[in-house]
Amino acid sequence: MATDLHWLSIAEAAQLIERRELSPVDLVDACLERVEALDGRLNAFITVLADEARVDARGAADEIANGSYRGPLHGIPVALKDIFAVAGAPMTAGSLIFRDVVSEEDSEVTRRLRAAGAIVLGTLNLHEIALGATGINPHTGPARNPWNTGHITGGSSSGAGAAVAAGLCFAGMGTDTGGSIRIPAALCGIAGIKPTFGRVSRRGLLPLSWSLDHAGPLTRNVEDAAIVLQVIAGHDAGDPASSRADVPDYSATLGEGVRHRRIGVPDRYFDDGVDADVQAAFREALRQLEGLGAELSEFSPPHADEMPGALAAIMLPEAFTFHQSAMRERPEDIGEDVRYRLELGAAYPAAEYIQALRFREMLVETWREEVFGEIDLVATATTMVAARPIDQSDLSTTLSLIRNTNPFNLLGTPAISVPCGFTGDGLPVGLQLAGRWFDEATVLRAAYAYESVTDWNSRRPPL
Amino acid sequence: MATDLHWLSIAEAAQLIERRELSPVDLVDACLERVEALDGRLNAFITVLADEARVDARGAADEIANGSYRGPLHGIPVALKDIFAVAGAPMTAGSLIFRDVVSEEDSEVTRRLRAAGAIVLGTLNLHEIALGATGINPHTGPARNPWNTGHITGGSSSGAGAAVAAGLCFAGMGTDTGGSIRIPAALCGIAGIKPTFGRVSRRGLLPLSWSLDHAGPLTRNVEDAAIVLQVIAGHDAGDPASSRADVPDYSATLGEGVRHRRIGVPDRYFDDGVDADVQAAFREALRQLEGLGAELSEFSPPHADEMPGALAAIMLPEAFTFHQSAMRERPEDIGEDVRYRLELGAAYPAAEYIQALRFREMLVETWREEVFGEIDLVATATTMVAARPIDQSDLSTTLSLIRNTNPFNLLGTPAISVPCGFTGDGLPVGLQLAGRWFDEATVLRAAYAYESVTDWNSRRPPL
Numbered sequence: 001m002a003t004d005l006h007w008l009s010i011a012e013a014a015q016l017i018e019r020r021e022l023s024p025v026d027l028v029d030a031c032l033e034r035v036e037a038l039d040g041r042l043n044a045f046i047t048v049l050a051d052e053a054r055v056d057a058r059g060a061a062d063e064i065a066n067g068s069y070r071g072p073l074h075g076i077p078v079a080l081k082d083i084f085a086v087a088g089a090p091m092t093a094g095s096l097i098f099r100d101v102v103s104e105e106d107s108e109v110t111r112r113l114r115a116a117g118a119i120v121l122g123t124l125n126l127h128e129i130a131l132g133a134t135g136i137n138p139h140t141g142p143a144r145n146p147w148n149t150g151h152i153t154g155g156s157s158s159g160a161g162a163a164v165a166a167g168l169c170f171a172g173m174g175t176d177t178g179g180s181i182r183i184p185a186a187l188c189g190i191a192g193i194k195p196t197f198g199r200v201s202r203r204g205l206l207p208l209s210w211s212l213d214h215a216g217p218l219t220r221n222v223e224d225a226a227i228v229l230q231v232i233a234g235h236d237a238g239d240p241a242s243s244r245a246d247v248p249d250y251s252a253t254l255g256e257g258v259r260h261r262r263i264g265v266p267d268r269y270f271d272d273g274v275d276a277d278v279q280a281a282f283r284e285a286l287r288q289l290e291g292l293g294a295e296l297s298e299f300s301p302p303h304a305d306e307m308p309g310a311l312a313a314i315m316l317p318e319a320f321t322f323h324q325s326a327m328r329e330r331p332e333d334i335g336e337d338v339r340y341r342l343e344l345g346a347a348y349p350a351a352e353y354i355q356a357l358r359f360r361e362m363l364v365e366t367w368r369e370e371v372f373g374e375i376d377l378v379a380t381a382t383t384m385v386a387a388r389p390i391d392q393s394d395l396s397t398t399l400s401l402i403r404n405t406n407p408f409n410l411l412g413t414p415a416i417s418v419p420c421g422f423t424g425d426g427l428p429v430g431l432q433l434a435g436r437w438f439d440e441a442t443v444l445r446a447a448y449a450y451e452s453v454t455d456w457n458s459r460r461p462p463l
Numbered sequence: 464m465a466t467d468l469h470w471l472s473i474a475e476a477a478q479l480i481e482r483r484e485l486s487p488v489d490l491v492d493a494c495l496e497r498v499e500a501l502d503g504r505l506n507a508f509i510t511v512l513a514d515e516a517r518v519d520a521r522g523a524a525d526e527i528a529n530g531s532y533r534g535p536l537h538g539i540p541v542a543l544k545d546i547f548a549v550a551g552a553p554m555t556a557g558s559l560i561f562r563d564v565v566s567e568e569d570s571e572v573t574r575r576l577r578a579a580g581a582i583v584l585g586t587l588n589l590h591e592i593a594l595g596a597t598g599i600n601p602h603t604g605p606a607r608n609p610w611n612t613g614h615i616t617g618g619s620s621s622g623a624g625a626a627v628a629a630g631l632c633f634a635g636m637g638t639d640t641g642g643s644i645r646i647p648a649a650l651c652g653i654a655g656i657k658p659t660f661g662r663v664s665r666r667g668l669l670p671l672s673w674s675l676d677h678a679g680p681l682t683r684n685v686e687d688a689a690i691v692l693q694v695i696a697g698h699d700a701g702d703p704a705s706s707r708a709d710v711p712d713y714s715a716t717l718g719e720g721v722r723h724r725r726i727g728v729p730d731r732y733f734d735d736g737v738d739a740d741v742q743a744a745f746r747e748a749l750r751q752l753e754g755l756g757a758e759l760s761e762f763s764p765p766h767a768d769e770m771p772g773a774l775a776a777i778m779l780p781e782a783f784t785f786h787q788s789a790m791r792e793r794p795e796d797i798g799e800d801v802r803y804r805l806e807l808g809a810a811y812p813a814a815e816y817i818q819a820l821r822f823r824e825m826l827v828e829t830w831r832e833e834v835f836g837e838i839d840l841v842a843t844a845t846t847m848v849a850a851r852p853i854d855q856s857d858l859s860t861t862l863s864l865i866r867n868t869n870p871f872n873l874l875g876t877p878a879i880s881v882p883c884g885f886t887g888d889g890l891p892v893g894l895q896l897a898g899r900w901f902d903e904a905t906v907l908r909a910a911y912a913y914e915s916v917t918d919w920n921s922r923r924p925p926l
């Protein structure tokens with residue numbers, strides 16, 4: 001069994017650990033060996049905390065041996081995108097600007113993961129300062145797709161996509177400002193959920209755009225996503241946008257299916273220009289959801305075309321405001337594509353930003369009434385295209401990656417990506433399901449039901 | 464007694480009305496006669512609703528005769544700055560752009576005043592779209608100061624200052640984005656309170672800068688201010704910024720004095736460049752407060768110098784965003800000074816606006832801890848200068864009017880202005896008292912205690 005430890009799900013590993021049939025020490029060793037063997041090719045990690053992880057694993061093993069089992073993350077190896085603070089470790093954000101910053105304290109997500117017993121293996125590669133969807137980072141190099149290492153993983157949580165898909169860790173923590181959890185999840189053939197805005201604390205994260213930033217997990221299946229989200233969700237006074245809404249027991253309702261759930265399929269925008277293989281996989285996924293008893297209908301998505309423009313008018317000025325001293329003092333240390341985007345952010349007049357904020361308020365009310373008043377979930381392809389070759393990924397690639405994810409950042413609704421097939425070239429395709437604000441439970445349940453009748457997440461990349 | 468009806472306080476008139484010794488019909492007639500006699504000189508009103516007011520007065524008289532007395536505003540004549548919607552009346556905002564707009568519904572403040580039995584006499588002059596502190600409006604003409612009609616009233620609630628000071632009505636509703644209630648109160652020798660941000664609903668008001676706009680009353684004394692604030696304060700779902708904080712009974716604690724209250728006097732910024740007469744009156748007011756048992760101390764006001772700049776970086780872009788179609792389509796219909804300010808608003812980059820928002824958040828925390836952690840109230844002169852001649856009021860006048868009021872808009876704390884003396888030229892001077900967020904009760908109590916040992920508010924302008 002030892003050779004396959006890294007392919008267990010969190011739920012499976014947790015059962016073995018709880019029954020003391022598996023030691024966190026062996027599990028961490030299995031992952032660290034896998035990192036050692038593969039990360040030279042994948043470039044998923046920025047900092048590997050091997051010694052610390054081994055110490056923590058022994059601590060967890062002792063605790064469990066002494067009868068203090070904390071729950072399903074106890075002893076489970078995880079890693080975090082390198083913009084989550086991990087006490088004592090560098091938080092580079094994949095940037096030369098922050099290269100020498102060592103975090104004094106854990107981020108709130110890191111803290112909650114540790115409190116639940118998870119073992120932190122290290123920090124993960126990302127698009128520079130999380131501002132980009134390809135994951136091609138001029139300073140750290142691109143993370144590489146486990147399904148074809150000549151291809152991108154998608155970003156900005158690029159290392160999380162690669163690490164989880166390749167079995168280097170069991171969960172990768174990501175952030176999602178315009179799609180940065182769902183895009184690498186889709187392109188790497190794993191699950192990734194962006195929770196409702198305000199659901200998970202951003203305390204101790206480097207901000208990109210504080211009114212659009214979300215934190216959430218990438219995992220190999222939906223059950224694992226529910227387990228991790230359970231631990232990290234909930235109010236934190238340290239994040240001004242953090243919600244006080246109650247957090248339900250996600251795992252308890254996960255198996256309740258999708259019967260009679262009303263799933264809306266947008267009749268425009270979200271399928272304009274979708275790649276044929278992606279579209280075929282998405283359409284087949286809709287048929288399977290219907291077969292599970294979901295009630296599908298088409299709807300007209302209000303103001304969809306205006307949403308990426310409005311998102312940019314909020315994200316780019318907020319990002320520039322945060323990074324402006326670096327832009328002024330060390331522009332040569334910022335990669336070309338990120339510098340270009342920050343320059344765009346500097347050029348926005350205040351009135352366009354303010355109008356975008358007001359548009360967002362109007363949009364939330366419109367979708368609340370007109371869309372989520374009628375349906376429970378929205379289904380789309382996560383991205384228009386599968387993972388492109390690294391040397392052919394450009395601005396048009398970026399636009400086809402973010403087109404379908406952007407709207408749910410502006411809306412702030414929860415949205416998950418789960419694998420729904422492969423292209424003819426053997427690259428994964430993602431299905432996106434978005435739900436009502438703070439109703440992650442329904443999103444997870446539908447994704448779990450869908451996943452249960454497919455075997456996409458049992459396939460392993462050819463590494 | 465009939466000749467002096469217009470000089471009664473609300474509290475006095477209410478007692479007479481409740482005892483049926485005074486009819487709202489006579490009170491409204493007295494005010495309308497006064498408007499007729501004086502408003503040609505004062506230019507305080509934009510629309511006089513004489514017929515409607517007489518009908519409402521008869522209705523109130525009948526209701527009271529039938530034993531249904533509603534409370535201290537029942538039958539009291541009031542007027543509202545012409546950016547509060549009054550159903551069926553024009554809401555011009557003193558602008559050619561809105562000249563033909565007739566309100567379909569009452570603003571929330573109008574509605575609450577009517578529900579308390581107040582009689583709406585009409586709408587009041589203001590600085591064009593409320594964007595200016597002199598009250599010199601090129602379209603409606605300047606409101607004129609009752610103490611010297613060659614002088615400004617201060618703005619932007621210029622008509623409210625003139626109308627209340629001259630006895631044309633018992634309360635004038637104003638708005639205050641950078642000082643627009645407190646400035647005309649100070650320059651016209653009356654009381655004016657800007658409540659805490661979120662305390663009074665702005666539903667049905669033309670916005671200037673929604674994150675800085677406050678609504679509140681101008682009255683001839685503090686007791687009357689408490690009576691009116693009681694009626695208009697409290698949550699309204701129609702204003703997204705409206706607070707759910709409880710509203711205490713202001714009148715109940717009004718007489719509890721200022722003994723042992725800690726009043727902080729800023730040791731810089733707020734007295735830089737104050738006119739000598741103003742400074743003398745302010746210093747004497749401090750001595751009187753000390754005589755009443757208040758504990759005075761000096762303190763260093765954090766970031767005071769940066770506050771007007773930050774306020775402008777929020778107010779001007781928000782104002783431009785709201786008025787940009789008018790600026791594009793009808794610039795010739797906008798007065799020169801307002802057009803200039805809106806052009807400034809258009810020129811702000813988003814990053815400066817965002818930085819100002821963040822500065823404001825920091826500022827609130829700093830003042831909450833460092834200032835209001837140590838003292839209960841801040842005392843300053845309301846304005847640096849008394850009312851200037853209309854033909855000598857320019858940008859430097861504006862700056863000396865807004866310097867001391869601006870900070871409390873950015874902070875969002877309650878702040879009142881009450882008369883504290885006269886210049887050698889016989890023009891009123893204002894004392895500003897600012898308190899903790901949602902602690903209007905302490906502000907009103909201190910102002911009331913001070914007022915009780917002075918006779919400034921018993922003087923009448925030479926009309």
